[in-house]
Amino acid sequence: MGGAGVTGTFVGMPTFPVAARRALGDAQLRHNLGQATATIRAKRQRLVEEVDAAVPTSAADPQGLGGWEALRRAGAAVKEAALRSLPEHLERLEAELVANGATVHWARDAAEACSVVAAVARAHGVREVVKVKSMVTQEIGLNEALEAEGVAAWETDLAELIVQLDEDLPSHILVPAIHRNRAEVREIFLRRMKEVGRAAPDGLGDEPAALAAAARSHLREKFLSARMAVSGANFAVAETGTLVVVESEGNGRMCLTLPEVLVSVVGIEKVVPTWEQLDPMLRLLPRSSTGERMNPYTSTWSGTAAGDGPGEVHVVLLDNGRTRALADEVGRQALRCIRCSACLNVCPVYERTGGHAYGSVYPGPIGAILNPLLNGVGHDDQVDSLPYASTLCGACFEVCPVRIDIPSVLVDQRAQVVDAHRGRRRSGEAVVMRLAAATLADEGRLGFAERFTGVGLRAARRGAGWPGLRRWTGARDLPRPPRESFRAWWRRTGGGTR
Amino acid sequence: MRVALLVTCLNDALRPGTGQAVVSLLRRLGVDVDFPLAQTCCGQPLVNTGYLDEAVPLVRSFVRTFESHDAVVVPSGSCAGSVRHQHALVARRAGDPGLATAVEEVSSRVHELSELLVDVLGVTDVGAYYPHTVTYHPTCHSLRMLGVGDRPRRLLEAVRGLRLVDLPAAEECCGFGGTFALKNADTSVAMGFDKVRHVRGTGAEVLVAGDTSCLTHLGGMLTRQRAGVRVAHLAQVLASTEGDVWGEPA
Numbered sequence: 001m002g003g004a005g006v007t008g009t010f011v012g013m014p015t016f017p018v019a020a021r022r023a024l025g026d027a028q029l030r031h032n033l034g035q036a037t038a039t040i041r042a043k044r045q046r047l048v049e050e051v052d053a054a055v056p057t058s059a060a061d062p063q064g065l066g067g068w069e070a071l072r073r074a075g076a077a078v079k080e081a082a083l084r085s086l087p088e089h090l091e092r093l094e095a096e097l098v099a100n101g102a103t104v105h106w107a108r109d110a111a112e113a114c115s116v117v118a119a120v121a122r123a124h125g126v127r128e129v130v131k132v133k134s135m136v137t138q139e140i141g142l143n144e145a146l147e148a149e150g151v152a153a154w155e156t157d158l159a160e161l162i163v164q165l166d167e168d169l170p171s172h173i174l175v176p177a178i179h180r181n182r183a184e185v186r187e188i189f190l191r192r193m194k195e196v197g198r199a200a201p202d203g204l205g206d207e208p209a210a211l212a213a214a215a216r217s218h219l220r221e222k223f224l225s226a227r228m229a230v231s232g233a234n235f236a237v238a239e240t241g242t243l244v245v246v247e248s249e250g251n252g253r254m255c256l257t258l259p260e261v262l263v264s265v266v267g268i269e270k271v272v273p274t275w276e277q278l279d280p281m282l283r284l285l286p287r288s289s290t291g292e293r294m295n296p297y298t299s300t301w302s303g304t305a306a307g308d309g310p311g312e313v314h315v316v317l318l319d320n321g322r323t324r325a326l327a328d329e330v331g332r333q334a335l336r337c338i339r340c341s342a343c344l345n346v347c348p349v350y351e352r353t354g355g356h357a358y359g360s361v362y363p364g365p366i367g368a369i370l371n372p373l374l375n376g377v378g379h380d381d382q383v384d385s386l387p388y389a390s391t392l393c394g395a396c397f398e399v400c401p402v403r404i405d406i407p408s409v410l411v412d413q414r415a416q417v418v419d420a421h422r423g424r425r426r427s428g429e430a431v432v433m434r435l436a437a438a439t440l441a442d443e444g445r446l447g448f449a450e451r452f453t454g455v456g457l458r459a460a461r462r463g464a465g466w467p468g469l470r471r472w473t474g475a476r477d478l479p480r481p482p483r484e485s486f487r488a489w490w491r492r493t494g495g496g497t498r
Numbered sequence: 499m500r501v502a503l504l505v506t507c508l509n510d511a512l513r514p515g516t517g518q519a520v521v522s523l524l525r526r527l528g529v530d531v532d533f534p535l536a537q538t539c540c541g542q543p544l545v546n547t548g549y550l551d552e553a554v555p556l557v558r559s560f561v562r563t564f565e566s567h568d569a570v571v572v573p574s575g576s577c578a579g580s581v582r583h584q585h586a587l588v589a590r591r592a593g594d595p596g597l598a599t600a601v602e603e604v605s606s607r608v609h610e611l612s613e614l615l616v617d618v619l620g621v622t623d624v625g626a627y628y629p630h631t632v633t634y635h636p637t638c639h640s641l642r643m644l645g646v647g648d649r650p651r652r653l654l655e656a657v658r659g660l661r662l663v664d665l666p667a668a669e670e671c672c673g674f675g676g677t678f679a680l681k682n683a684d685t686s687v688a689m690g691f692d693k694v695r696h697v698r699g700t701g702a703e704v705l706v707a708g709d710t711s712c713l714t715h716l717g718g719m720l721t722r723q724r725a726g727v728r729v730a731h732l733a734q735v736l737a738s739t740e741g742d743v744w745g746e747p748a
């Protein structure tokens with residue numbers, strides 16, 4: 001893993017089209033994803049409508065910005081303002097944290113962050129840590145890094161536990177095991193729990209309650225024995241040095257309160273200046289992610305508190321490509337992301353390929369822009385393929401609670417991919433595109449090309465054709481070529497009669 | 499009123515019937531339609547694939563061709579969206595403030611067909627007759643980039659003889675996506691088949707949309723499946739009258 005490498009977890013993944021092709025052939029995956037995303041989309045939609053319905057439409061809202069749209073704009077504004085004065089807010093956050101008894105570490109990249117966490121584990125002589133579900137620790141490949149130091153990191157979020165037990169990779173931000181159904185989960189629990197801790201009970205069924213109970217007793221053992229926990233944070237409130245974690249299961253709170261030592265890895269973009277500004281975020285996040293009005297558990301902690309919770313608290317403030325993204329004029333808005341997954345759930349591409357095809361812990365539309373932004377483009381075909389993993393249909397932008405214009409960032413990232421390859425090896429695509437540009441820009445040449453299109457279509461329909469065409473004709477007929485182009489018709493008739 | 503038609507490359511080369519229908523429809527409504535022969539491609543395929551420099555001459559040519567017209571009509575949500583939302587991007591890339599100003603000026607007068615009819619001409623009943631059961635797919639760029647809303651629906655509902663049936667999951671993308679259809683052909687096809695499944699489930703004879711690109715993709719799947727469902731551009735439905743029903747181009 002290089003300095004700017006986002007994660008070690010997905011190393012060596014094929015490009016999106018190749019991985020997608022494989023995923024599309026997995027009937028079980030397609031079914032599981034279709035069901036799960038449809039359910040969560042409907043839940044979110046109901047709540048958005050509820051927010052809109054709660055706001056009486058009136059003259060006070062002349063621009064027609066109803067409740068939800070107003071909330072989105074507020075959320076986007078909070079994050080945007082925080083990003084504009086990031087250094088100032090981070091310094092405040094650090095000062096408050098230190099004043100509250102926490103130790104603050106700054107990490108430029110994944111390797112630095114992992115070594116901080118490993119050093120804390122070493123200092124306390126722990127062989128295992130419990131983990132709160134967190135994207136950033138996956139981003140930096142923390143579990144693998146700790147394992148290399150002989151420290152076992154146990155995921156305690158139910159879906160993360162499923163993925164970890166199966167030695168699988170996460171495929172969704174919120175529901176990393178979304179690609180699994182309950183029959184598969186039962187099988188994983190029966191097969192694997194006994195190898196790493198308390199076994200699943202004999203005769204385990206696949207009812208959600210039974211599976212949750214099995215996970216609970218398996219995890220309870222870990223909570224009670226672990227002396228160190230690792231978390232991320234959904235938000236970091238600068239004015240009081242407070243980290244915030246929202247979750248549904250309560251397992252995160254166990255990790256945050258039971259062990260003696262707590263290390264939280266926090267991306268620098270997570271900072272919000274004040275509690276007041278946290279307010280719209282905490283209303284947007286649960287509605288957009290789990291489709292709930294409020295998440296069941298909201299844990300907040302500001303450093304250490306005598307006799308309450310961990311006595312030693314570390315906070316690792318992580319860059320790992322974020323300042324690079326921040327410098328990107330168009331792409332920087334991606335740092336507003338609150339990892340709600342609404343864009344995944346609504347994405348027609350994600351719904352069909354699942355998350356693994358994106359080759360990163362950040363899949364779906366946000367992954368398609370965030371990975372190139374954090375890593376840079378032009379040096380890895382896998383990363384370069386991601387901005388193209390979209391039809392630019394715009395459904396993601398429509399649901400994003402912080403109004404990240406993902407389609408515009410995708411187009412900009414595509415331009416950066418193309419630019420990065422300018423003057424290097426000439427790809428077939430670049431040649432075709434330049435030829436097309438020259439043809440399309442000139443009326444005379446365009447007229448010629450139209451005649452050529454007719455000839456080409458006729459030949460292709462007869463079965464001749466070039467290999468690239470098969471990508472079209474594999475599943476779709478070509479249109480019948482017209483007798484004459486529109487242009488020719490207009491010239492002939494002046495737009496008179498057909 | 500004098501309106502210039504930006505016919506779009508696909509309609510020009512593959513579906514001239516769409517452009518002919520626009521001309522026929524607008525003339526019936528008393529509009530003076532012009533087709534500036536100097537027009538070229540709007541540049542969308544290049545921009546969406548990342549070739550911004552290559553798109554600069556196309557944007558210049560667009561501005562030159564259309565700057566003197568009161569209004570420009572485009573029978574494509576996607577190309578209208580490209581002009582209104584991407585030309586500014588290309589002009590900024592060209593680093594030419596003059597071009598940027600001209601783009602802003604011209605693109606504000608560019609309307610997708612249903613926008614021109616409803617907003618500029620103020621009609622929803624265009625006097626059309628189309629005796630078929632149809633279902634309507636709102637294409638992504640008209641829906642989300644332009645926000646045409648229910649304009650196409652209102653136009654279709656006013657057509658005599660036409661029975662409009664709801665398309666399930668109508669707002670989901672059909673999977674075309676320009677070069678996406680080739681770069682990610684497998685995913686594109688998976689999305690397209692799901693759309694086609696919904697279309698077939700409606701029992702409609704005709705699938706109507708405002709973008710020839712999506713219709714070429716979906717129409718190609720429908721004929722491959724021998725589905726017995728044909729596709730028609732919104733313009734063709736609206737151009738149809740008792741004596742002259744527009745079908746697929748011959």
Ligand code: SF4
Pocket residue numbers: 288336337338339340341342343344366396399400401402403404
């Ligand atoms: S990009 Fe927007 S919708 Fe997607 S995960 Fe981030 S905040 Fe949620």
